Every structure is written in structure tokens, then in C-alpha cells.
Amino acid sequence: MSFPWANQYKPTHPLMVYLDEKLPLPRFVYNAIGGGYPVPRNLNYAWNFGVLAGFCLVLQIVTGVILAMHYAANAGVAFDSVEHIMRDVNWGWMLRYAHANGASAFFVVVYIHIFRGFFYSSYKAPREMIWLLGVVIFLLMMATAFMGYVLPWGQMSFWGAKVITGLFSAIPLVGEPLQQWLLGGFAPDNAALNRFFSLHFLLPFVIAGVIILHIWALHIPGSSNPTGVEIKSESDTVPFHPYYTAKDGFGLGVFLLIYCTVLFFFPNALGHPDNYIPANSMSTPAHIVPEWYFWPFYAILRAFTADFFFIPAKLMGVLAMFSAILVWFFLPWLDTSPVRSGHYRPLFRKFWYLLVIDTLILGYCGGSPAETKYVLISQIAAAYYFLHFLVILPIVSSIEKPLPLPFSITEAVLGTDAATA
Amino acid sequence: MADVLKAEGTDGAGADASHDGVRRRDFIHIAAVSFAGVGGIATLYPLISQMSASADVLAESSTEIDVSAIAPGQAVKAMFRKQPVFVRNLTPAEIAAADAVDPKTLRDPQTLEQRTKTGKTNWLITMGVCTHLGCVPLGAGQGEVKGEFGGYFCPCHGSVYDTAARIRKGPAPKNLEVPPYEFTSDTVVKIG
Numbered sequence: 001m002s003f004p005w006a007n008q009y010k011p012t013h014p015l016m017v018y019l020d021e022k023l024p025l026p027r028f029v030y031n032a033i034g035g036g037y038p039v040p041r042n043l044n045y046a047w048n049f050g051v052l053a054g055f056c057l058v059l060q061i062v063t064g065v066i067l068a069m070h071y072a073a074n075a076g077v078a079f080d081s082v083e084h085i086m087r088d089v090n091w092g093w094m095l096r097y098a099h100a101n102g103a104s105a106f107f108v109v110v111y112i113h114i115f116r117g118f119f120y121s122s123y124k125a126p127r128e129m130i131w132l133l134g135v136v137i138f139l140l141m142m143a144t145a146f147m148g149y150v151l152p153w154g155q156m157s158f159w160g161a162k163v164i165t166g167l168f169s170a171i172p173l174v175g176e177p178l179q180q181w182l183l184g185g186f187a188p189d190n191a192a193l194n195r196f197f198s199l200h201f202l203l204p205f206v207i208a209g210v211i212i213l214h215i216w217a218l219h220i221p222g223s224s225n226p227t228g229v230e231i232k233s234e235s236d237t238v239p240f241h242p243y244y245t246a247k248d249g250f251g252l253g254v255f256l257l258i259y260c261t262v263l264f265f266f267p268n269a270l271g272h273p274d275n276y277i278p279a280n281s282m283s284t285p286a287h288i289v290p291e292w293y294f295w296p297f298y299a300i301l302r303a304f305t306a307d308f309f310f311i312p313a314k315l316m317g318v319l320a321m322f323s324a325i326l327v328w329f330f331l332p333w334l335d336t337s338p339v340r341s342g343h344y345r346p347l348f349r350k351f352w353y354l355l356v357i358d359t360l361i362l363g364y365c366g367g368s369p370a371e372t373k374y375v376l377i378s379q380i381a382a383a384y385y386f387l388h389f390l391v392i393l394p395i396v397s398s399i400e401k402p403l404p405l406p407f408s409i410t411e412a413v414l415g416t417d418a419a420t421a
Numbered sequence: 422m423a424d425v426l427k428a429e430g431t432d433g434a435g436a437d438a439s440h441d442g443v444r445r446r447d448f449i450h451i452a453a454v455s456f457a458g459v460g461g462i463a464t465l466y467p468l469i470s471q472m473s474a475s476a477d478v479l480a481e482s483s484t485e486i487d488v489s490a491i492a493p494g495q496a497v498k499a500m501f502r503k504q505p506v507f508v509r510n511l512t513p514a515e516i517a518a519a520d521a522v523d524p525k526t527l528r529d530p531q532t533l534e535q536r537t538k539t540g541k542t543n544w545l546i547t548m549g550v551c552t553h554l555g556c557v558p559l560g561a562g563q564g565e566v567k568g569e570f571g572g573y574f575c576p577c578h579g580s581v582y583d584t585a586a587r588i589r590k591g592p593a594p595k596n597l598e599v600p601p602y603e604f605t606s607d608t609v610v611k612i613g
Contacts (some may be wrong), residue, residue, distance in 0.1 A: 163577065166554030170594075185478040186502045187555075195472070196577065282498055282505050282549075284557040286576050302578050305592050307528070312594040314553055370579035 003222070005234040009033045011096040027290040032219065038237035039244055040225035042413050046120070047223070047244075048251035049113040054211065055252060056106035062203050063099040063149075068104040071151065073197035075190040077277045078153035085269045103145050105259050106268045106292035110138060114328075121340040121350050126221045128332040133214040135328045137207055142294070142325075147196040149291060150188070154275035161196070167301075170315040187281055209332040227403055227412045228340025236409035236415070287369050295366030296359050297321050300385070302370060305342060320382065327389045334389060337397035344403040348396050351388060358384050442508045456466040483613030484607070488544065496561040498549060501600060501612050505549030507573070510608065511584060516542060518571060519585035529596045533585040534601050546602055546610065547586045553593035558582060573597065 009030040030036045047308045070089050072081040085092035089388045114134070117123055123131035132190055165182050169175040184191030222231060231237055238244075262269065274285040291299050304317035311319075327334075328375055342349045358381050365378040406412035484501045488506055491497055494511035511519075517532065524530040533542055549557050553575065559565040560573035560582075568574030569590070570583035580591030587596040602612040 001575075137432065161575075163554040169555075181473050184472055184473075187504050189478070189503055191478065223546045281503055282557065284501065284575075284577060287555065288577050301594070305579075305590075307594075313592045314594045317592060370565065370577065372579075375579070 001088065002219075003038045003231065003237065005237075006031075006038050007239055009036055033245070034241045035239040036134070037219070037240040038070045038231070038234075039223050039240050040231060040236060040409050041238045041243075042225050042227065042409050043223065043244065043247070044226050044411065045247075045251060046112070046116040046226070047050045048110050048248055049116060051248040052109045052251060052255050053106065053113055056102060056109055056209060057204065057211065058108060059102045060099065061208075063095050063102060064204065065203070066095050066195075067099055071197075073151065073194050075153060075193050077281070078193060082152045094263075097263055097302065099303065100271065101259065101263050101267060103148065103293070104262075104293065105255075107145070109255070111293070115140065118355065119342040119349075120224060120226065121335060121337075121342070122224050123332045123342050124335065125332065126302045127218070127224060129217040130214060131332060132329060133210055133217060135325065137210050137214060138328075139325065140203055140207045140210065144200060144207065145291065145293065147200040149205070150193065151200065152275060153193060153279045155277045155279060155283075155285050156175065156275040156288065157199070158188055158281065159284055160290055161192060163288065164290075164420075165192075168322075170312070170318040172315070173181035176284060187317060189281075190280075208288050223346070224340065225409060226341060227406055227409055228344065229407075229409055229412065232408045233410070233417075266282075271284075289367050292363070292367060295364070296362035297324055297366070299362040299366030299374075299378040300324050300382045302375060303373060303382040317329065320386075324382075324385060329384070331389065331393075335393045335397050337400060337402070339402040339405065344405055345400060346403065347400040349391075351392055351396060355385075358388070435477060435584055453485065454498050471497060483611055485609055485611050487609055489608035490567065493543065495563075500562050501548075502511065505557050506600060506612055507545070507547050507549045507586070509545040509547075509586075509595070510557075511543045511545055515584040519587075521584065522587075528588050529592070530586070531587060531596055536585055536587075536596070537606065544604075544610070545584075545586060546612070547597035547599050550598065551577065551593055552588065552597065553578050553591070554593040558597070 002418060007019070009027040011020050011026065016026060019025070041326070067085065070081065070085045070092060082096070087093075103247050117131065117134070132267075146164055150157045161183075165179050165188070168182060169179040171178060180186060183189070183193075184195065272289070276289075277285075289295070296323075301317045301321040302322060304313045307313050308316045335346065337348065339345055344351055361381045362378065362385065365374045365381065368374040408417045411417040429558075451455035451540050472481045483505070484499050486496075486497070486499050488508060488510070491508065491510045494515075496507055499508060502555050519533040524532050533545075536547075537543075537545060549561060551558050554577065556575050556577035558573035558575040558580070560567040566574045566576075568581040570581055572584045572586055572589075573582040574580075575582075575591065575593065578592050581589050583589050583599055584585045585596075588594070600612050602610055
């Protein structure tokens with residue numbers, strides 16, 4: 001759908017007219033991310049992160065396909081082939097660092113994108129489907145990132161694979177056979193490494209497919225905006241191109257400055273030195289942790305140290321960890337307030353900040369050693385995390401008195417809305 | 422309704438409709454789609470089964486260890502099915518510590534007797550794989566942390582095992598697994 005005032009695609013060059021008759025791909029692009037897509041005029045920089053996430057996926061696919069030309073997915077030589085990329089392949093060091101730090105950049109961008117969604121309640125009707133597809137993309141990203149981290153076949157790769165596939169062994173009855181089926185053996189080895197490589201190559205294209213659905217679903221109601229008030233008239237919108245292509249272009253420039261600083265000056269800051277030790281099935285590194293972007297969920301996994309009623313602690317931790325993401329699927333129905341934007345919800349806004357702090361605390365604990373003090377903090381923070389989604393949000397939605405909303409986006413921006421007043 | 426049945430009864434009798442309104446073609450449709458469906462599901466089996474451990478991985482591997490050089494209080498790590506096995510020679514004090522615990526109070530109730538061979542209770546042979554998520558616990562190597570119960574300590578998520586390698590604290594649900602093994606002589610143990 002588009003708004004009735006959207007610009008129409010009118011090719012003038014004979015070649016473009018010909019192409020529009022045979023395969024209207026330029027028309028499709030024009031209507032999706034060109035002058036034919038009207039967007040709220042008041043989007044702030046929080047709305048840059050969808051485009052940035054798309055850029056990160058392209059970055060990962062380009063660098064990843066190139067790395068696959070030099071990498072060998074065999075437990076005997078995988079570690080050495082990564083070192084070969086780092087030392088011998090022309091620009092190999094840059095491509096590998098770009099890919100490894102690209103994964104971190106992708107998660108930074110996507111976390112901001114998600115918490116933007118939390119603050120502005122972007123998950124609310126009529127945009128629930130966009131949100132649900134977004135959570136699916138996030139789950140696919142986590143699977144892809146995990147399998148990619150196994151490929152260098154260092155100590156962290158190996159023990160990460162062992163611990164994460166060990167999660168599945170917590171499932172009653174089928175757990176052990178399921179883990180052996182996933183690994184193709186009793187412990188991570190050549191079979192596991194090979195299939196992880198195959199799937200790590202495949203999943204980004206699945207993500208690209210779900211992103212197309214995510215954007216398709218977005219274009220039905222159109223983008224939300226910082227007021228949360230729906231578009232009423234033409235004066236509320238500007239065409240995507242040139243207004244937001246320019247704004248996104250500026251955001252991309254800032255993003256690239258930060259990304260390149262990390263890539264060229266601190267390429268190993270987010271990695272673990274242990275992963276430069278070849279995989280050894282006989283010795284676990286003293287302090288094993290996943291990559292930083294899994295820390296909050298890892299903290300929740302470790303928070304369960306005692307059996308809970310009849311459920312073993314191990315299964316409970318695994319269930320809680322997956323539930324921490326699955327609860328997002330229910331968000332559109334847990335937050336029942338008709339007001340979207342956090343700017344007009346004073347109580348909700350306070351709890352949003354608390355959720356950000358709580359997630360950061362969980363992340364800090366997830367990256368720390370499994371000591372009593374951090375486990376205790378994780379337990380409190382994990383309890384609060386679930387409390388936020390399952391109890392606080394529904395209660396806040398029902399008792400909160402929101403601030404008065406502007407009549408329209410135009411009024412919010414200009415003070416008056418001459419077109420509709 | 423009656424008209425419809427009558428109509429089918431009259432002109433369908435010779436062509437392709439039986440008296441209950443089911444045409445020959447309906448039967449062919451259901452049969453063809455069912456047959457193709459069964460074939461499709463059957464095709465999935467090899468696609469799923471190929472993921473399971475292959476024959477070379479499954480090939481029975483057994484490990485023989487000479488335990489004569491392991492003094493009381495010492496342990497060695499061996500490899501079985503690409504995973505570590507701990508062979509530990511318990512001291513009398515460690516045995517006493519394990520026996521002093523009432524098994525009923527444990528998360529996975531077992532006595533040291535049940536976890537070792539008769540007459541060889543000092544030989545504690547277990548997988549070196551934490552039953553939580555599969556890390557290798559510390560405590561078998563010289564100078565490694567043994568945890569507060571004097572057995573093994575898993576650094577990944579803080580599970581603590583006692584001198585019978587039973588789970589005492591932390592997230593692991595079970596005692597360290599005792600693999601199938603036998604003493605082929607007084608000094609040689611065969612695992613697997």
C-alpha cells in the first residue's frame with residue numbers, strides 16, 4: 001500500500017519505458033526506497049538503524065563469501081587456513097577482521113534497532129507482523145553468528161560449540177540423541193565443523209529473505225515515527241528519496257567512522273585471546289564466555305543453579321534463556337496501552353530506562369566468571385527482566401495516564417497543522 | 422439436495438460418479454497425493470539421518486590404560502570417544518570423605534561403591550565431561566583446583582563434584598558419568 005499522494009514512477013528514457021513494460025524492477029525500487037515511498041517527516045536518528053542493519057548484512061555476505069574462498073572447513077586444517085588468511089592471503093587480515101568485527105557491528109546496530117522498537121512501541125498494531133519477523137531475523141542472526149564463531153576452530157570455537165550444543169542435551173528424553181545428531185558425533189569434530197560451515201553460508205541468505213518480508217510488511221502501514229501518531233495527510237510525509245536516503249547516508253558515514261576505527265585500530269578488542277589457541281578437546285579454557293552479544297542471555301542461562309520444583313536447574317536455565325527472546329513474540333499483546341511513543345508515556349519511559357540498565361547488567365555478568373557474586377546479581381537481573389515484560393508492562397499499560405498527543409505529525413513539527421486544522 | 426443427488430444418479434451412473442457421489446477421479450487424486458506424500462516423507466529420512474554420527478565415528482573405540490604409575494591422590498586424563506576420561510586413585514581420606522555423605526541428601530544419589538568396581542573402590546574412573554554443558558572439569562591435573570568438596574570443579578558454570586565425582590553444587594544435574602570399563606589385569610584398565 002502507499003498513500004494516495006505518493007509520487008508516481010514515470011520513466012522518460014525509452015529504454016526505461018521498455019524495461020518498465022517487461023520487468024518493472026526500477027518501479028519496484030522507486031516505490032520501495034525511492035521517491036515513491038512517503039515517510040513521516042519527523043523521523044529522528046533512531047530510525048537510521050534499519051538501513052544500517054541491512055548494510056551490515058551486505059558487508060557480512062561480501063566479506064564472508066570472499067573468506068570462504070580461502071577457508072578450509074576441515075578440523076585438521078581449519079585453524080591453519082584461518083592463519084593462512086591472516087598472514088598470506090592478500091588483504092586477508094583486513095577481510096577477516098572486517099567480517100569478525102562486522103558481526104559485532106551488526107549486533108550493535110540490531111540491538112539499538114530493537115530497543116528503538118521497545119521505546120517507541122513499534123511492535124503495536126498495525127505493525128505486529130514487522131515485529132514478529134524482526135524477532136525471527138534476530139534468532140537467525142544468533143544461529144548464524146554462533147556457527148561462524150566455531151569456524152576458526154580455536155579453543156573458544158570448540159568449547160562454544162560444545163556448550164551451546166550441550167544446551168540441547170537438557171531436553172528430557174531426546175536431549176542426548178539430539179545433541180549427537182546435531183554434532184554428528186559425541187563431541188564437536190570434523191562432522192560438526194563441516195555442517196556449521198555449510199549452514200553459516202546458507203543462513204545469511206535466509207536472513208535476506210526474511211528481511212524482504214520484514215520490509216514488505218513495513219510498507220503496508222508505512223513507517224512509524226517518534227510521536228506514534230499515524231500519518232493523516234500529505235503534509236505529514238516527505239518522499240524517502242532524497243530526504244531519508246540523505247539522512248541514512250549521513251548515518252552510514254558516522255557508522256563507518258566508528259566501525260573502521262575498531263577494524264583498523266582495535267581489531268581484537270572484542271575477541272578472546274584463547275581463540276588463537278588451536279581447539280583441544282582435552283582441556284577447557286579457564287574462563288569460557290561467548291561473544292559479547294550473547295552475554296545477557298548467557299547470564300540468564302547461568303542464573304539457574306538450583307532445581308526449580310521438579311525441573312532440573314540445567315533445563316530451567318536453557319528454558320529461561322530461550323524464553324528471554326521468545327517473550328518478545330508476545331510483546332504486541334503484553335503492552336496494551338493505545339499510546340505508542342515513550343515520549344508521551346512518563347511511567348513506561350522510566351521502566352524502559354530500567355530495562356536498558358538491567359540488560360547491561362546482565363551483559364556484564366554474562367561476560368564475568370561464574371563466581372557467586374555475579375551469579376547472584378544475574379539472578380536478580382534475570383528475575384527483573386522477565387518481570388518487566390510479563391508483569392510491569394501490562395500493569396503500566398493499564399494504570400498510566402499518558403501525556404496529551406499532538407493532533408498530527410505536522411503539528412508536532414510545526415506547532416500548527418494548517419492543512420487539516 | 423435431492424435434485425443434486427438425483428442428477429448425479431442419472432448422468433453419473435455411466436460416466437464417473439458412483440451412487441454415494443464419490444467420483445473415480447476423487448479416488449485417483451487422493452491415492453496419487455497420498456502416494457507422493459509417503460514418498461516425500463520417506464525421502465526426508467536419509468536427509469535427516471545423514472546428520473547422525475557416521476560409521477567411522479561410531480566405530481567402537483576402546484582405550485587401554487596402565488594405571489600402575491598412578492599414586493594415591495593422583496589422576497590421569499585419557500581419551501575415549503574423543504572425550505576426556507579421568508582415572509583417579511583415591512586416598513583413604515578421600516574414600517572416607519565420600520562414604521561419610523548420606524546419599525539420600527545428594528542431587529543424584531549414588532554411593533562410591535556403586536560408582537566403582539568391587540574391591541577397587543580406590544579407582545574412580547569417570548568421564549571428564551561436566552554433565553551441565555560438557556566442559557572438562559578441573560581437578561585431574563597436577564595443581565588444578567579441586568573445588569570445595571575435594572573432587573572436581575567445572576570452571577565454565579561453577580559445578581562442584583566431590584571425591585566420588587558426584588554433583589554437590591552448581592547447575593549440573595548428574596554425577597560425572599562412569600563409562601563402561603573393566604580391569605583386564607591388576608594394573609591395566611580397558612575403557613569401552
